[in-house]
Each structure stands twice: as structure tokens, then as C-alpha cells.
Amino acid sequence: MHGAEISPLMKDALVILGATGIVIPLFARFRVTPIIGFILVGLLVGPYGLGRMVFEYEWLSHVTITDPERLEPFAEFGIILLLFTIGLELSFNRLWQLRKLVFGLGALELLVIGALLAAVLSMMGQYWTGAMALGLALAFSSTALVLPISGTNTPVGRAALSMLLFEDIMIVPIIFLLGALAPNMAEGGLGDLWTTLWQGALVVAVMMIGGRLLLPRLFAQAARTKSPELFLAASMLVVIGASLVTAFVGLSPIVGALLAGLLIAETEYHTEVEGIMEPFKGLALGIFLITIGMGIDLFTIWDNLAMIAGAVIGVLLLKAIVTGILLRLMGARSATATETGILMASPSETSLIVLAAASSAMLIQPGTAQFWQIVTAIGLTVTPLLAMLGKRLARSVDEAPSLEHLDGDADTPRVIIVGFGRVGKLIAQMLQRHDQPYVAIDSNPDLIEEARREGYYAVFGNALREDALDKLGIARAPAVILTMDEHILAQRMVKKLRTAHSELPIIARARDSFHAAELYRSGASTAVPETLESSLQLSEAVLVDIGVPMGPVIASIHEKRDEYREKIQKEGALEHKPKLRTSTMES
CATH class of the missing domain: 1.20.1530.20 (Na+/H+ antiporter like fold)
Known part of the structure; x- marks a missing residue:
């Protein structure tokens, strides 16, 4: 047949x-x-x-x-x-x-x-x-x-x-x-x-x-x-x-x-x-x-x-x-x-x-x-x-400012922002508003050139290099913020930083709660899931719009954020649970 x-x-x-x-x-x-x-x-x-x-x-x-x-x-x-x-x-x-x-x-x-x-x-x-x-x-x-x-x-x-x-x-x-x-x-x-x-x-x-x-x-x-x-x-x-x-x-x-x-x-x-x-x-x-x-x-x-x-x-x-x-x-x-x-x-x-x-x-x-x-x-x-x-x-051959041309006092403690796209710029704006010194690093020369034109303090470099963050003064940095959305790269950076600097606060951007749990396992102090923050912002907006007073809304948002972070940290099975932060800084 x-x-x-x-x-x-x-x-x-x-x-x-x-x-x-x-x-x-x-x-x-x-x-x-x-x-x-x-x-x-x-x-x-x-x-x-x-x-x-x-x-x-x-x-x-x-x-x-x-x-x-x-x-x-x-x-x-x-x-x-x-x-x-x-x-x-x-x-x-x-x-x-x-x-x-x-x-x-x-x-x-x-x-x-x-x-x-x-x-x-x-x-x-x-x-x-x-x-x-x-x-x-x-x-x-x-x-x-x-x-x-x-x-x-x-x-x-x-x-x-x-x-x-x-x-x-x-x-x-x-x-x-x-x-x-x-x-x-x-x-x-x-x-x-x-x-x-x-x-x-x-x-x-x-x-x-x-x-x-x-x-x-x-x-x-x-x-x-x-x-x-x-x-x-x-x-x-x-x-x-x-x-x-x-x-x-x-x-x-x-x-x-x-x-x-x-x-x-x-x-x-x-x-x-x-x-x-x-x-x-x-x-x-x-x-x-x-x-x-x-x-x-x-x-x-x-x-x-x-x-x-x-x-x-x-x-x-x-x-x-x-x-x-x-x-x-x-x-x-x-x-x-x-x-x-x-x-x-x-x-x-x-x-x-x-x-x-x-x-x-x-x-x-x-x-x-x-x-x-x-x-x-x-x-x-x-x-x-x-x-x-x-x-x-x-x-x-890039002409963007590099690690060899840092501005200002090299001994000044600065928050280090790794990755300087839309998220990194927003964080820099918040740090500037509260007079907190920072330096941003990114391997995309176009982003760095644009950032320098707009007045941000940003340099070109690869943060994964052994000496890159040392030149930025990581030993004196109050904190490091990872804004990249690459799943594996973020985990690798967190592990490397935690191994070299056991007390350094590491705040990392996460795609979702599963990614956040992996970042906590790798040693992040705080991992901020994009899905969680967008849900909380939507909740805040709708509660305020329907007439709920702002004070109780903000308090409940903070409470819910801490509740979810504690849950994610437990899922990460950390031996040493990092201190929870209730900062509203978004990734």
C-alpha cells in the first residue's frame, strides 16, 4: 500500500x-x-x-x-x-x-x-x-x-x-x-x-x-x-x-x-x-x-x-x-x-x-x-x-572615556552602577538627587558617549575584567548595583563580587522571582524582580486612584515588598540571609 x-x-x-x-x-x-x-x-x-x-x-x-x-x-x-x-x-x-x-x-x-x-x-x-x-x-x-x-x-x-x-x-x-x-x-x-x-x-x-x-x-x-x-x-x-x-x-x-x-x-x-x-x-x-x-x-x-x-x-x-x-x-x-x-x-x-x-x-x-x-x-x-x-x-578603537580617565577624586567612595541603559540612568538620577556620588560602567561605547553628553559620570569598560571594578574603587564603594538583564551574566557578577567582597551590599535587577532566588543563592544582598515591582506600582496606582489614603497605601506596599522578598530569599536557601532592605529604589 x-x-x-x-x-x-x-x-x-x-x-x-x-x-x-x-x-x-x-x-x-x-x-x-x-x-x-x-x-x-x-x-x-x-x-x-x-x-x-x-x-x-x-x-x-x-x-x-x-x-x-x-x-x-x-x-x-x-x-x-x-x-x-x-x-x-x-x-x-x-x-x-x-x-x-x-x-x-x-x-x-x-x-x-x-x-x-x-x-x-x-x-x-x-x-x-x-x-x-x-x-x-x-x-x-x-x-x-x-x-x-x-x-x-x-x-x-x-x-x-x-x-x-x-x-x-x-x-x-x-x-x-x-x-x-x-x-x-x-x-x-x-x-x-x-x-x-x-x-x-x-x-x-x-x-x-x-x-x-x-x-x-x-x-x-x-x-x-x-x-x-x-x-x-x-x-x-x-x-x-x-x-x-x-x-x-x-x-x-x-x-x-x-x-x-x-x-x-x-x-x-x-x-x-x-x-x-x-x-x-x-x-x-x-x-x-x-x-x-x-x-x-x-x-x-x-x-x-x-x-x-x-x-x-x-x-x-x-x-x-x-x-x-x-x-x-x-x-x-x-x-x-x-x-x-x-x-x-x-x-x-x-x-x-x-x-x-x-x-x-x-x-x-x-x-x-x-x-x-x-x-x-x-x-x-x-x-x-x-x-x-x-x-x-x-x-x-573607541574614544569613549575609559577606566584610565576617571574624573574627580579617585579616593572618593562611590556607588558603582554596572550597566548604564534606561535602568542605570534612572538610578543615577536618584543618587544625584540625594547627593550620593556614583560612577557607572558599561561596555557599550554608544551608551557611554550619550551618557557623557547628558552629564552623567560614566566610563567605558568591561565589569567582568579582574581589574575593572578595582579601578573604580570597589574596595571603598558603599554599594554595587547590577542593572543588566542578562540572566547568566548577572549571576556570574554576583558570585564574583560576593567571593571578593563578603560585606559589600550588592543590589541586582532580576527578571522574575525565580531569577531573584538564583541571585540570592549567588550572594546578592537584594534582588529586585521586575514583575514584583511592576505589580506593586500598579497596585499603588489603582488604590490611590480609587480614593484610599496615600499613607496606608505606601505602608502596605512596603509590607508586601518585604513579604515577597523574604519568601524569595527562603526559596534561594541562603545560609546567611542578607539584611532586608525596604528602599523604593527600582531596578
Whole structure:
């Protein structure tokens, strides 16, 4: 008895979903970005991996994908969803603020790197039209990978976003330029380009006006039904419709997807839409990365190892150096320029599109196109590693005030705040209000630079280093406050501090009561669970609002706080129970 035959498309979809279900939790467990996992899975189950062995072992056909072309529409749809979610995180006001960076830094980055790469390739024997096509293709960086890694709210994220936005804008003109340079397409190429540009500009203008008028009404109707399914359907309708319209007039569909996200970001419903689309973002990225992995042929790489390695290293170095120099010339800090330059060094998924267009226009030979496709795939694969390298190098060249440049009297006892994000700043404000000296330490140079500009006493450094807290004067510190929300790191810090300083008051931020109990076991004097404090604040607010006098409310809040802390300490099974504190200082 034979089961029902599964269509190849359904089988491929099951392989993709299965891989996604394995990669995301597995790599999250080891705190490794799933980007590398998706690419490795694509390499494993693709036609150049286990797919080679399907004819010898027929059962492998059920867990491999032998025809990656069937997944190309899914990969393209994945990129569309990614650009849509990126658009949701932005706004037109923010883009307007970035206009100088987009058309200044972005234009310089693409054109300078493209020209330098073209010059190098031309000197190596490539005809000038093909060299220009390859230079422009390799000058692109991956929007799909860089922005999820960098975010859009940090100095690195803003710099990367401005360059990536200009690259996305230039995709269509570059592809048409390659078509105009084709041996048999010189006539009419520029005419087609102008036609697409004016039609595209008209469509974008209509979408912007129509979107501002129609989208709030569309999502208001969906909100009234209180149906998440209808909200999802409306979101998909908008993104797919916008992508189809821009594709119809010759623009890239990702332009429509980005514009749809920007328009929804201007409405009051963007938070709900972003939450609904979040699960699809990871799936879309996974599909795209798996198809990238499928394009890597290890045997071809091995046969041309020296040439491919040289090409990858050369492209990465040139792009990183040029991008870093341009950022410094535009006024960026050394740390920001270093990290952004290295993160933007690898080629892009767009590079594959431009390479295909150049090959179709007969500007480069098929073998040349395949070689640079492999280089691009490898570059995409190492992007997460470049991100980690960039962060490390950025810290080594950072200009933020360090432990070697402490202000004031080094012998003054100071409360030490470890971690200086939103929570650390609030604690510093409270200490300042009561004239209590403090010093904050954080390993994020951007946070330290911002804190110094705002007048806080903060220094750059790694609190886990043996000598870091000694230089801050921990031997004389009245207390140490740990504000980081990393579960394991907080416990490690508490154990280290308690071992070295048995009498030191250690106040630690905890996620919940279970985390607080673990911190007490590690030696914390006081562990403040976020869930407990938020519940107490809500209780206080509602009691006061309904007319209960403030005095009894505050007394009951303190009583309940002490009751819960005593309970948590017992759960922590401490041999020496630390003294309870009733301070209202929140983590």
C-alpha cells in the first residue's frame, strides 16, 4: 500500500519549515545567530549537498531540495516581507532626517566602492563594461542581514540604514544601465529607463497620498472586528498590493514593500501590525538564507580555493576600509566607522540580481558570473562573523572615556552602577538627587558617549575584567548595583563580587522571582524582580486612584515588598540571609 504522492513544491515547503523549526531554537539555545544555521542547512539539504546523493539513496529525496529554482519565488517573497517589517520600524520624518546621509554618504559609498572595484577588475583584464557591472554588483550590502543585526536606532544602524536605502533606490537605475550597455540593447535602453522612472515616481506619489487616506480607515475597520486574522489579511493585502504595483511599472517590488511599511508606520496601528508580522519575519529570512546556502558548491570552491579566497578577502577589505574612511570624513566616531565599515563589507542578495542582469546583458561570461555568485554567497555567510569582529574592533578603537580617565577624586567612595541603559540612568538620577556620588560602567561605547553628553559620570569598560571594578574603587564603594538583564551574566557578577567582597551590599535587577532566588543563592544582598515591582506600582496606582489614603497605601506596599522578598530569599536557601532592605529604589 502506497501513500499519497506529495507534490515537489509541498515537499520543499515541509523541508523549509522543518529546518526553520530546528535551526531557530537550536542556535538560540547556544546564543548563536540563526543566520549561520539557515545557510548551513541550505548547504546541507541543497543540490550541492545531500541532494547530490539522491540517485544513490532515494530516501534522501524526502529531506533534500534538488531544484532551488522552485524556491526562488519564496525567497523573493521573503525579502519583500523583510523590507516591509523594516519599513514598519521607520517613518517619513525619520527618513527626512536621514536625507543628507542617504544622498550624501549613501551615494559616495556605492559610487566610490563601485568605481574602485571596477578599476581593479579592469586592470586584471575584465572589459570595462563588465568591470563596471561587477563593481556595482559587489558594492551592494545586504539589507536583509545588516539591518536585523545592527537595528535602526544605534549610530551603526543609522549609518548602515542610510547607505542601504540609497542602494535600494539605485537597484532599478543600475539594472537599466546594464541593459543599455548590452551589445544589442543600446537603442531604447535609456528610453525605457526614463519611462520606468517617471511611471515609478507617479506610482509612488499616488501610493503615498492614497495610503495616508485609505490605510487608517482599512485598519480601523479591521480593529473593530477584534480579529487578528483580519488584521493579518489586511497587512498582507497592503504589502502584496504595493509590491505588485511597483513591479508592474518596472520598479523593484521591495520598493513597494518598504513604502507600504512606511505608510503603515505613520498610522496608530503600526504596533499591532508589527506584532502580527513578527513571526513571518523570521520565516522569511530563513527561506531566503536557505536558498543562499543552496547556491554554495563546496567542490567548486575547493577546486578554485585560492582564487575564491583571494576575491572574498579583497572585496571585504576594500569595502570595509572605504566605508570606514567615508564615515570618518562625514564626522562619525572611530568606533562607529570601524563597526559599520566591517558590517557593510560583504556583498548582498542584490549583488546576485545585478550579476544575473549583467550576465543576461552579455556584459560578463556565465563562468565569471558563477564565480562572483559564489563569492557573494560566501560573503553573505560570513556577515554575522563580520558583525562580531566589528564590535570587537570598535571597542579597541573607541574614544569613549575609559577606566584610565576617571574624573574627580579617585579616593572618593562611590556607588558603582554596572550597566548604564534606561535602568542605570534612572538610578543615577536618584543618587544625584540625594547627593550620593556614583560612577557607572558599561561596555557599550554608544551608551557611554550619550551618557557623557547628558552629564552623567560614566566610563567605558568591561565589569567582568579582574581589574575593572578595582579601578573604580570597589574596595571603598558603599554599594554595587547590577542593572543588566542578562540572566547568566548577572549571576556570574554576583558570585564574583560576593567571593571578593563578603560585606559589600550588592543590589541586582532580576527578571522574575525565580531569577531573584538564583541571585540570592549567588550572594546578592537584594534582588529586585521586575514583575514584583511592576505589580506593586500598579497596585499603588489603582488604590490611590480609587480614593484610599496615600499613607496606608505606601505602608502596605512596603509590607508586601518585604513579604515577597523574604519568601524569595527562603526559596534561594541562603545560609546567611542578607539584611532586608525596604528602599523604593527600582531596578
